[in-house]
Every structure is written in structure tokens, then in C-alpha cells.
Amino acid sequence: MPEHDPLEAGDHVVLIDGSAYIFRAYHALPPLTRSSDKLPVGAVAGFCNMLWKLVRAQGFSPAPTHLAVVFDKSEITFRKEIYPLYKAQRPDLPEDLAPQFPLIREATRAFDLACVEQSGFEADDLMATYAEQAKAKGALVTIISSDKDLMQLVDAKVRMYDPMKDRSIGVDEVFEKFGVAPEKVVDVQSLAGDSVDNVPGVPGIGIKTAAQLLDEYGDLDTLLARAGEIKQTKRRENLIEFADQARLSRELVTLKRDVQLDVSLDDIAVVEPEGKKLIAFLKAMEFTTLTRRVAEAYEIDAAAIDPDPGLKAGGARSDALGEGLDPEGVDPTAAAGDAAVEAGLTPAALSVARISEGTATPVDRASYETVRTLDRLRQWVERAYEIGFVAVDTETTGLDPMQADIVGFSLATAPNEACYVPLTHKGGDEGLFSEGLLPDQVSVRDAAEALKPLLEDPAVLKIGQNLKYDWLIFKRLGIELAPCDDTMLISYVLDAGVGSHGMDALSVRWLGHTPIKYEAVAGKGKSAVSFDRVAIDKASEYAAEDADVTLRLWRVLKPRLVAEGKTAVYETLERPLVTVLARMEERGIMIDRQMLSRLSGEFAQGMGRLEAEISDMAGESFNPGSPKQLGDILFGKMQIPGGRKTPTGAWSTGADVLEELAEQGHELPRRILDWRQLQKLKSTYADALPTYVNPETGRVHTSFALAATTTGRLSSSEPNLQNIPVRTEEGRKIRKAFIAERGHKLISADYSQIELRLLAEIADTPSLRQAFQDGLDIHAMTASEMFGVPIAGMPSEVRRRAKAINFGIIYGISAFGLANQLSIPREEAGAYIKRYFERFPGIRAYMDETRAFAREHGYVETLFGRRCHYPDIAAKNPSIRAFNERAAINARLQGSAADIIRRAMVRMEPALTKAGLSARMLLQVHDELIFEVRDEEIEATIPVVKQVMEHAPIPAVALKVPLKVDARAALNWDEAH
Template identity: 45%
Template sequence: MTAIKPLVLVDGSSYLYRAFHALPPLNTSKGQPTGAIKGVINMLRRLQKDYPDSPIAVVFDAKGKTFRDDMYPQYKAQRPPMPDDLRSQIEPINAIVDAMGLPRLVIEGVEADDVIGTLAAQASGERPVLVSTGDKDMAQLVNEHVTLVNTMTDTVMDVAGVNTKFGIPPELIIDFLALMGDKVDNIPGVAGVGEKTALALLQALGGLEDIYQNLDKVPDLAMRGAKGVAKKLTDQREQAFLSYTLATIKCDVPLDVSVPELLPNSPDKTRLLSLFTEFEFKTWVQELSRDERTELINESKASDVPSDDALDAVPAFTGTPDYQLILTQSQFTHWLDKLNNAPLFAFDTETTSLNYMQARVVGVSFAVNMGEAAYLPFGHDYLDAPDQLAENDVLAALKPILEDHNKLKLGQNLKYDANVLANHGITLRGIAEDTMLESYVLDSVGSRHDMDTLALKYLDRSTIHFEDIAGKGAKQLTFNQIALEEAAPYAAEDADVTLCLHHVMAAKLKASPSLMSVYRDIELPLVSVLSRIERNGALVSRELLGSQSHELGLKMQALEKEAYDLAGGEFNLASPKQLGEILFERLNIPVIKKTPKGAPSTAEEVLVELAHDYPLPKVILEHRGMAKLKSTYTDKLPLLIDPKTGRIHTSYHQAVAATGRLSSSDPNLQNIPIRSAEGRRIRQAFIAPSGYVILAADYSQIELRIMAHLSEDQGLIDAFARGEDIHRATAAEVFGVAVDEVSDEQRRNAKAINFGLIYGMSAFGLARQLHIGRKEAQEYIDLYFERYPGVLRYMDETRVLAAEKGFVETLFGRRLYLPEINASNGMRRQAAERTAINAPMQGTAADIIKRAMISVDQYLSDSGIDAKLIMQVHDELVLEVAPAALDEVKAELSKLMMAAAKLAVPLEVGMGTGANWDEAH
């Protein structure tokens, strides 16, 4: 019979400090400390090697205080703050542990010891437990099922080992710590009782309780100062038992995870390669690079994407690359000939800023053949920089090539390059390939899509990082300040690697016509569309935002006063502890949820629930909401206004959201609130310029319409075909009443069901949202599926197909891979199943709005009509239109948006106009 493999619980916090202090200082070439990272990860790799089939979980201390601090404020109070060099290594360690696929636990209100003790207690008797730690306090956990292992000293400690090391059995370790105290944790113990005295007492009389029951025997013990020890024990009895409690590892912490769920995920080797490269662990990079290459080849042979010979479709360049620095006109002329005659060339800009509206080009790089690239600088202006060709001459010579539709260009995130070239009066045309988008379409969840990560993944190649040549932080150089002997290899490599990446990924895309269609017909044409929208920007009123910030500040002050009146005194509204005392002690509001350390929770979902019945939680929520609006929008948006255009220019990101949706930043337009009056006022600050109006057009209930199409449910299809209010129609079906007899409450409930099922909401979630019992919520769901059986069939079939294929697809062929769809962990598997159901709807909606944007942009460009796209938000397009053109634009916009997809139900487009975005929406 096969022996049960042990559960390995790692005391990450213990190793963190030990590695930091034990190993010599290690730093990357950029100055990033890595000693603790290397020590901790090396220990984990050792454990994986020593216990290859064992589940391994890593536990770290959470930030903030624990229940022990509440019990004894001086607990660990003497500890100095974490050194900055160690603090900077925490997030890298977390990232690597996650990429290794190991469960990582951080529980607020308790220490890592308590989490480990709880898991060890849960597993006790079911399977052996190994606790990997260097902390002596953990010896109290040792028993016939639990053993300590210290990988830094290569020692193992079982029950006999504890006896040998400490002179007492594991069950007396807590008593030992209670008597002698612990300077590291500032546990007081009994003053004057050291290690020898504590051992003598424990060996002679037993545990702490036994000692205090036999204090009269202490003076007779054969130890130094026995009579004085008895008095010290008597005088410090309370301190001794407090120390006992402080030293006791809590073994009943409420956890959201149980021992059977501590299963590893598959390691994200691409992410590991990126991290190990970033922190310059060269040996680990070499090991993983070999493994990654083998794995990619094996995957390609087992899947229809990529093709069998995808990795070898174009021979990888293996020689020494030829990177040239162009400083003379003859060199430039030679490369101009190469570019003019190339069927496709890789192109990249080097600039002064990441802000595309303000950046200036200081040099460009090209590659025509793999392994051969050049950098042409013209704006490096550091002291003693060599003579360079003149910017005007270079750009004038390149402009005809860059603006020629027939000269095909390849790049990595060419939208940025197009925007920056526009600052120089050049319109980039002929965008034929983009490696960032090739990677995104191939697998939106498989890895990051930056060039360095892709080079490791597809080329087994470590690249020069920008920080390697520019430094980082406040002292980081802009590219024009970087010496050409460093800048040229970096820039030329960018073009070369981009060309090499394209050859590999293009072969993969060709193996799947549906993915190639998403790339060619949706993502690539969208690059130029988004570039135009970004540069168009949106006009905002600095005055309106300033006025709203002032008003929000006044409202927040009024809400603070109202909160003080309701609470019966002033308190810090941002303090969970003070708020908890007010709500649950002073006002006696019932506790509905507790934190891990047992304190009443004041989390937002708790306050939302309490706000239905009590005024103070409602006021707190209103105050929080206004504070967020003020800091995130009304205070910040004016700072984002471009000084040259007077407009806000967001950045749209095509390769971020797994489902295909666009995201945006600086500002994030997708999150501007609309449900509250204050949130809508932010949209009022997005105004039309003089002589124009804002036109907003959005798809109505698009995801529900896609659900009707995908599920082929006749009831839903008929309701949409009749143009019915879908939520009212659903309510009529579910509650068995005529459509005109549906109450507002029934419609609200039906709306919650309609949208809830799209996002995989359970009966529990629906019950919470509707404030009804779980049984009643389940009855609603059952009635829904009874009336719309096609929806249930679609959900069931989707789960099965997703499990078989490992991915789901949108109507247009976009794929979302689901690595957890067959996970043995039930929670992970169910989450993947919910994603499988929702992703085709969200992804199809994303594809439809993107197709609409391409068509609308083409119409605006071809017609020359006085209108332009200025924003895309969720399922909505926002335009500035001259009043004289409004009727034509509205008619054409509606036609183009409805034609973006042919569904079993009609697409419906709602439109509005106004002087600002809020009026138009």
C-alpha cells in the first residue's frame, strides 16, 4: 500500500527574515536587493525536490495587528520596522510563489504560526504533516503526526528530537516559553527565570498549572536561588499566564480553505522565466528555459493551436546578431533602400516619454531580416554625444515610407508608435502585424504580452531591459540621455526580437483560421481606430470639476457631522476599530460577520446590508463613496488635461482584459460611476466644444441578447423579437402573471435573475442581492430554468465542452482558455465554469463593439462628415457632432452598430444627445 505523502506547511515569514539576515547582501545590476528572494525560493525549490508528490502551502504573516496585540500592546513592540531592503523583496517573493503554483496564505488578525497550527490540527491523523520552519516556538506543534524540518540547517525534529534539543517534550514548550519569556516576540515571561531555571521547574513539577499548584515545593528544589524563584513566581503569576496565552499557537483559526483544497496549480513557467530574469537568477532561468521550450513543443503537438510545426515553421536565428548604429548619410541611404524593398519590416520608436501626447521621437530602429537590425538616433543630447543626422532630414526621408499603405510594418504595440509619430506630423499607415496583439489573440490569459516576456516564452531569449540601461526610480534617464553605445543594442534588439517573434506567432495563428480572423478582422484594424480616438480626446470642464470637488468636500463634512450625531460623539470614520465599537457596542447593532481574529466586521458588504435597517452605516457608505469620487475623479481629472489640446487623452488597452474587452487608463473611463447623482455629475463635466453636441450610442441589453442567441431558447428569442421589456417578460414567465400585471418588485427580481445567471450567480448570491431566503432564491432560479430551458441546456453543454476543450469561444472565434476547468479543487473548478458560461457573452459583446467601432470610424473617414469618435466605454460609443450633421450621423451610426453582428434576435441601439455626456447618455 502506497504511503500517504505528507502535507508540507511552510513558515514563509520565518524564512523571510532568516534568509535576509543569514545570506550575504545580493543585488541585481540595477540595485534591487535579492538575498531574501533567493533564500526563500531556494528553500521552496528544495522542498519541492525533497517531497515531489506532496502538497506544499506557504504561509506568511499578514500586515497589521493580531489578537495578541489587543491582549498585550507591548507584544513585539520592540521590533524595529522592516528594513527597506527586505520590504522591497516581499512582492517579488509573493509573485514567484504564485507563479510556482503553490497555495499562499495570508490571514489577517493572526500570525503565520496560527494558520499553520490550524492546518496541522485539521490534518492530524489524516496524513503526516511537515512544518518547514526555523522558529523554535513551532516545537509545541510536534506530535506523532507533525514533524518540523529546517531546510536552512538541514535538520528534522520529531518528538524525540524536541526532547533532545530542549530537554522537555513538545507539550511543555508553551510552559517553557511562558516561564522564560521570549525576547524576540517581547513575551515577558517571569522576570528572573532563565532557561536553566525554567527547565528545572518543568522537569521537576510539570507544566505551568502544576508548578503553581506546587509552589510550596519550589524552595526545596535543587537549583540556585530556589526560594527567590518561588517569590518571583508568586508575584508574577498573572504575567506568567499571560505569557502562556501569548506563546500558545492558535489551532482553531477560521479559514476559507481546508487541507484537501491545498492543491498546487500548474506552475506558470512563462511568468517564472520573466521573474527569474528580472531578478537575475541565471541558473534558474537556464533550467526553466529548457523546460519551457520542451513544454511548448509538446503542447504544439497535442493541440490544434499552435500547429505541429509552429515552433519550427521559421528557423530560429541562432548566430551572433548584427546590430548597426546609423550615424552617416550613406548608412541611412543603405537602410532606406532595404526598407523600400522589404515585403515587411519591423519598426520601433525610442522616445522621451510614455505619455503619447507629449513624447518626442529621439531615434528609430528597423529590422528586415532576423538577426540584422539598426538604430538611427537623432535626438540624443547628453554631454559629448556623437554627431547624429538631423531630425528633420531623417523624418522627411522616412515619412513617405511610414505613410505608404503598401509598405507593410510590423511592431510591438504600434498604436503607441503611431501616436508619437503624429506629434511629428507623420500618419503611420500600413500597420500589417503587431506582436502584442498576436500574443493576445493566441492566448489572452497565458502570459503577459510585453516583448521581454514573449521573447522568453517563444524564443528562449533574455532581452536587454530598459532599466538595465536607463536605471530606475527618480534617477531614471529618458532615452535621449542614454549613451549610444548602450542605446543602440537595446533599440536594435527591440526591432530584431519583434521580427523573430512575429515569425513564430504567425505560424501559430495560421493554424487556426478563427483566431486569425479575430486578429486580422478585429484587433489589427482597431489599432488605427483607437489611435485616432485617443488623439481626439475628450473636452472636460475644469471649472465644473473644481466646483464639484468643493461641493463634495462640503457634503463630506456634513456627512461627518451627521455620523457624529448618530454615533453620539466624534470618531474617525476611516477607522474600522472605532467604527466597530460605535456600531456594535455603543449602538448595539447586531453583528452579521466577523474578521478572522473574531472582531465584528465593518467591510463594505456588511455596511451595505446594515444600511437597509440602520442610518449610520448608510451615512458611512455615502461618505466613502463621495471620498472616492473626489480623490479619483473630481480632484484628479483636471490634472490629466493636456496643456496643448485642453483635452483628456485616455490610453485604451487592447491586450489586458481576458475576454477581449477594452480597458483604459489615465483616466479609466470604464469606471466613471453612473448610478449616483454625484457620479453622473462627473459625466456632466465631459462637455461638447462650442458649435458641437455630444452623441452617445449604446447597445441595449447586449449580453442578454447574446445569451438568447447562444442558448437558442425560443422563449427569450420570442420576447426580444416582440420588442418586449425583457425583465418584465421574464418576471411574467417566472412569477406566472400577465405582463401588464408585473409589479416593480417582480421586475427588479427578474432583472437580478437575468443578469445574475449571466455571471454565474448562485442561489446564495441571489438571496443576498434580493434580501430573501436562499430557498426562495433557488425557487426563482428553478422557475427561470423551467420557463427558459434553453438557457439551462446552454449552461450545461458549455461546462462539458469547456472541460473537454480547455477553452470557450465567442461568436467570432475569440478564445478564452480555462486552465482551472478540470481542477480537482472544487472552488477553482466552479469559478472556471462560471467564467466559461459568461466569457462567450462578454467576449462576443466586446467583439461586436469593436467591429462597430471599425465600421463607424471608416464611415467618418470616408464621408468627411463633421463628427468624430471621442470615447468608447463598455457597450457605448461617444461622439462629437456638428448639429447640421446630427441626423445623418445618428441614422448611419444606428445602421452600422446594428449590422456589427447577425444574431437570432435584433440588436437594439439607444441614442441620446446633449451638451455633455450625462445629457446624452
């Protein structure tokens, strides 16, 4: 871009609100650290990409001729002298963002752009002055910011541009926001005040009311002079009493347009960046992609340019940034008193400081607010916009998000800065009697309209605990929550296997605070009421605390992701899956209720036949569902040996006991097991599934749990669709009842032997790996290796034994377990296992290495970095220790498989959309995904699904063992599987 100095009519002046833009970009984009020293650089990367777009004239028309990045110099400004409390309530600056401000200044200089700041004035005043001078010379001005305080500058020559929403802000957009033209914005702000900057305004006057008053009276001075004419008593009294406060507020919000600038308008003319200097900076930051683009644009060999020695890891200026914050260029109002800023800003130091802060700041429930008006809700929304994040939580009438009604919601923007917004509380003083809504509540419709822009704004981070539930509640109100951070999932990534990830448990663990129990406000047992019957004062304290605690947990836990190197796990495997699973739950799946009714009858008849056989074998009638009666029959009357008693003195009749007796040839225990299987199928599925059909959608909507297992596997509940038996004919009949909508079919896509493939990969077993690469029958190949039997014409019994060993080894099967499974002597089973390890020594080495690592560290990791903790692996009790060792060995395989299907699920919907397909992902069951697809799209959908699933590990992990997915379509789940 050529030099253009001095400024002329027709030029284009671009002013970047540096701090505000970086702060919002920081919350909207995933964290990024420099790999060499873990220095946070995500905001710097976003900033550099934006500058590159600007200097290459790709983003604006006409291209910028003058450009400056404008920062706040210090907190001591003329506004502080007028009103010492100005900006006194600003929230703490995020610690991993703080060290990036000096780097942003370095980036600006690397681009050969003006970096402007001036003592005594805010960046807004400097931009206002530049804009005024540019207009006077006939230039066009663009201010890159979404800050409402700058909207008073907008006119025919001055526009704003919100980079996060990619939209221009002109006169019409200002009117849409404030209800007045830009020249009256100052008067509206003087009346409404600003809780973010601590501008007092007039109590009870919000933006909407202020705009109405100004529309009637013209301007602030006239309004204040004629305030006695206003009919509304409270409004009239407040305007008279707080008139001077409104005038003070006007002084605070009015931007100065006549600052004596240290850097003149002519001095900010754009010049072509010096390519070598820019590349040296980008290489020091380790921004590989942008370095390549810049080098290509300037036709420079990037390899010949050394990183800026002062800024690369270990450089003098870089070390200073890592040790502590350079206060230049950062608003100290935001950072004042922040222990983490004072103590140091390396990721580990940030984590420790936040943990200390979490326990040092008591929860003050008296500070919470009950928001009863729309205007006040809008003020909370504005505060969330200004700081770029907000914790949110919903209160509803039930636990099913597809049927529960919203009762209210809570917001939190800082510790002890939280509110509850009641919407549909009912009843009298105790919320028990009247069916009508209690007064002074915001309507659901108005609240949704006020929240929708905020909750869908990509520049404002929404923080929650188990946000999938809240996502579904808001979706039913027409709101799609994004982007999100979930404290439950952050905890899960960091500490899977170490305690609960529920909010109450996390609060006690990290904050030393015990939140109010739900039962304390809603009662329990017969005295329990739904939340809409809870008195608002009690509901407000409980709900606001939930949002407050969630925000505090986020502040404590989020820095640990960077400090412990788990950001990638959270960003790729957890956070994006929230919305994927929420949409799957929302879609639901159809069932054939008539078929289930018939199956219930069949199962009942089968149970009846078995009961008759059981009575004949026992020589008397008894209830096979009674453990006591069964124990008395088996070990008392029939005197079958091998019985053992529970600590209560009763005979043990669990499935393991009955299976062992059945293996010994006793028929009665086998019949009991068969009866129990039919009883479970009847009660849990055939009878129960129809009760889960949603009356509005006609579908069953299961709930997926992301943080329920140590290994990363999903589970489901209400109803649980993960444990439907598939090895028996009766179990498969249940799957037949899951059907597709008319004109559609179900596609089942299932990973073939994924854990065995991962075993061959991780254990580096050449023969197994080669077998998978060659597409051989892995069980037949194993049998051939172990027993010396040719694959061709191999007896099915030999292959069955090899299959049992293959899968048994993954789960740490013992000789006893394998003997029971194959009905062979324990010595023979032990010999099989020994021979297996001799033929595949890599597997034994893998198990030994995993066991040793887990004993030393207390955890194992999957191929994708997920950490699975087993704190009891060092237990003194041998059986507990052995169980944990087996679980740790299996976790690397099962966890890696779980990570792979998660990656596939995250990528699936974009891939289907890109292919122009309407297929809808409905269910995930371990290694299987279920889709509902239009008949005419089946042939096109299956290849896309298989491609995504089979290539899911790439580029994070390139497997040597290929993944294979079997996929087929049918009218019901069983036939598709």
C-alpha cells in the first residue's frame, strides 16, 4: 500500500479500538499458546490476521490510507478527576490475555502501523479527535469497534465496523440500538447510565425509557428543566432528585473531540510493511500459516529470516512478558488488585493464582439481584456485552429439557455480581395455591427477545455447568446458545476419574463453598414442589448463586487447560460436542409402540413358561425375582455347593454367582438367568420405552452424558439406549422397534473391531497390524498364529476360541474368566493366554508399560491426549489394585476409540451439509452412529458417513492400522446393524 501523506479529501482513515477488539476476540476464539514455551498468543494471532487483511486491502472499500491502533494509556484520565468512581467496577483482566497486550503493540510495530496512546485520555477520546479532524478534511472514517460509547461519533462520514459480527454500524444501526439518532446517544447514556463503567445516570431510567423521554422533550436539558410535567410519580421524582447526577453522567460519557494529539493525523499514514521485519516477528510468535502467506506475498524466503531474537522463546523481551505484565497498553483499572497479574503470568502461575483466588473470595448472597423489569434485564445484557462473557443458568419445571418449561434464569458477570430473572413463578406467598403468575416478572417472550442477540452473539462467551440442558431449553425459545464454555466438561478433561464433576462437588473442592441444595428451596419427598412454586426470594438466592459459582469455577479451571496442556482435548473433543449432542437429543428417534406391546406379551409368556420350569426343578413354587427365596432354594433346599453369603447374612444370588453355577452344569441357575433377561427386556424396554415418547414430537429423546465415564465414552439415560442386548434374539427384537420416519430409513454405521485395531496400533504388533492392513479375518489369523491351524478350512470352534481370547485380552481377562467363557479347564485357559503373549510379545510389553506408567502417575492417556485417572491403582487391597490396573490398560484403547467417534461426530454434520445431504444423526451407541436418511439420499449418504468416520483421527493422529466402518440402511435399527 503506497504512502499517502498528508491527509486529503477522499482518503480513508481506519481507527482500531485495540483493547476492545482484542478482548472480544479473545473470548470468541479458542485459546492458543506458543508451543515452545506455552506463552498465550491466541489474541495476538487473531489481531495479526486482521491487520494482514487490512494492509492487503482485502477488507475495506476504499482501501485504508491512514490507520492507527489506539490503546488506553493509563487509568488517570480527566474523567477520574471528575468522578473517582468512574470504571471502579471493571472486572479483572483475564490472566492469559494480559501478557498479550504488549505483544499486540509489538505486532502493530511489526506491521509498520501507528500504535497510539496518550496519558490523561481514553482511546475513545483519541479516536473521536482523529475522526473530527479527518471529517474536517473531507475524509471517510471507519472505527473498528462495537463499543456503544463510540456510536455518538457515527454520521455520514464516520461509520463503525464490528469485526466479530462482520457488520457495519451506521446511523440506522445506532438508532436500532438506542432508539435515537447518534447525536442524541450522549443524552440517552446520561439518563440510563452504564453499570460497566460505573456511570450513575438516573435510577429507574433505562435506554428504552430514555429514548422515549428524549423523543418527547427533545434533549437532556429541556427534559430536566420540564421534569415536573412528567405524570409517572417515581420517574418524575427521580429526574428531579438526580438531575445533577444526569449532568455529571453527560460529562463522563461525552467523548472529547479536541485532544492535542501527540501523534498527528498525518503521522498515521499507511506505509507498506517491511516484509523481513514482519516475518521475523511472526516466526518468533510461531504463526506458521501467516508467516507463509506473508512470505509468499512479498516473495521472500521465510527460511532465510531468523525469528526476532528478543521475542522468540527465551528472548529478553519475551522472558519479560512471561514473568509479568508490562503495564503499558493495558487498562490498569481492569487489572488492579489482581493477584495473578502481580504474581506472574506463566500458565502454571495463572492456574495456581486462580485456585488461590477461588478460595479467598467469599460468596456474598446478599449481593445478588432479582431482576423484575425488562429495562433492568437489558442493562445486565449490556454489561455482558461489554466484558465479553457471562455465566448463564436456567431454572425449569422438570429434568427433561424437551418437556420442561422455563421458570427463570440467572446471569453472572463477576464474582458476587449475579442476578436471577423470574419469569413464570406462580402462587401465593409460598407459591403453593394460586394458579396465576406472580406480579413483577418479565414475560418469557420479552426475556427471550432481550437475550437472543446476546446468547447468539459469537463475540460473547456463554459459560455454564452442563450447558447441554440449557442449550435445549433456550432452543425451544428460539435461541441457539453459542459460543459456550462448560465447567463440567473442563473439569472432566482435567480430572476424569477423580471425583464428581457436578457443580456442588466442584464448588466444595475448588472454592471451599457449599452451595444451597435444591431440596432446601423446593423441598423433598411429599413436600417437594416444582420450581415455579418456589417463592421468588428463595429462588433468586439459589439460582443466582448457581451462576456465580459457575463463573468462579470457570475462572479457576479454565487456566488449568493451558497449564496442563489439555486445551486441544477440550476444544476438539468436548466443547464442540455439546451442540452436536443437543441437536441429536432434540431430533429423537421413532419407535413402533404396537411392536413393543406385542413384545411385552411375548416376554410375559416366556417368563410364564420359565416360571413353570423353575418351579418343577425346585420342587415348589416361589418368586424367581426374590433373591432371598432363590438363595434358600439353591443353597438351602437343593444344597448346591459354592454358595456364599453377603455381609447381611443373606445368600448371594448375583449374576456372577448364577453364571458360575450354570457353567458347572446346574440347570436351575441357567433358567433363572434366562428369566431375569426376559424380565429386564419387558420392564426396561418393552413396557417402559412407550412412556418416554414425547407427546409433542412423537419421538423418544434420550439424554447423552458427556462426563459420565473415565474413558470418554458417552452414556445415555431416560431412556438408556446403550445397554440393549444384541447377542440374543430377544434383545435384537427390541432394536427392531426403533424405526425410521415414513420416506426415510435408518443407517447404522459401526466401527469394525476398533479396539483390536487400536491394540495392534498402540502395542505395535506387526503381525496383527499387517493382518488388518491386508483385510484378513483377524480372529482366524490369531487362531492360525496360536494353534498352527491353516486359515483355509479352519473349524469354527477354533476361531471362536481365538475371538474370545482377542477380546478378552483387551479387558484383562483372567484364566478363570476365559475358562468359564469357553467351558474349558482353567489350566487350559491359562495356557492359551500364555501362548497368546508368546506369539504377540508387543501386547505384553504394552500392558506392562501401561501398568507401570499408571502406577507412577495415577493416570493413562489416550492417543489424543485425554487423561484417564485411576487414583486407586496404588491401593493396598490387591483386588482393588488389580481392577484399576486392568481398567487403566483398557482405558487407552477404549478411550482412544471414544475420542475417535467423538471426532467423527463433530465433523459429521458439516460434512453432510457440504455434500448437500439432509441426513440427521440421531444416536450414538459406543462404536455405532445411527442416522435417519431420506430414501433417495441413502446411496449418497453412506460414503460420506464412512469417509468421515474412517478418517476421524486425521490430522491429530495418523494410524498405521486402517479403520473400517460397516454401514447399511434399513427400516429399523436391528436390520440396519
